[in-house]
Amino acid sequence: MYNVKINYGPKIDYRYCNGCGMCYQNCPLDVYGWDEEKKMPTVAYPGECSCCCLCEVMCPEMAIDVELPLHALLDFGITPASISKYEKTPLT
Ligand code: SF4
Numbered sequence: 001m002y003n004v005k006i007n008y009g010p011k012i013d014y015r016y017c018n019g020c021g022m023c024y025q026n027c028p029l030d031v032y033g034w035d036e037e038k039k040m041p042t043v044a045y046p047g048e049c050s051c052c053c054l055c056e057v058m059c060p061e062m063a064i065d066v067e068l069p070l071h072a073l074l075d076f077g078i079t080p081a082s083i084s085k086y087e088k089t090p091l092t
């Protein structure tokens with residue numbers, strides 16, 4: 001058994017998530033779990049994510065960022081150094 005860290009797949013920004021459950025209900029690969037106590041989605045199986053970005057597009061609060069694996073970035077000609085991280089600015 002290998003201990004592999006998955007560093008791609010959906011990342012939820014819980015500052016914006018409203019717990020609507022759209023991501024959990026619509027992910028075709030069942031990547032999401034559901035925290036019954038907090039009434040919030042969890043990323044339960046990131047290794048199953050195909051990076052189709054459906055959840056990111058569907059999320060009404062734009063709270064999901066699907067991070068692509070390195071080989072997919074390189075396929076698109078994107079190098080890690082060219083990616084700039086940005087913070088979502090809150091609406092005022
Ligand atoms: S679709 Fe967005 S707002 Fe709705 S539960 Fe998922 S992350 Fe939260």
Ligand code: SF4
Nearest residue numbers: 027049050052053055
């Ligand atoms: S990107 Fe696609 S496969 Fe991955 S978690 Fe979102 S909906 Fe599921």
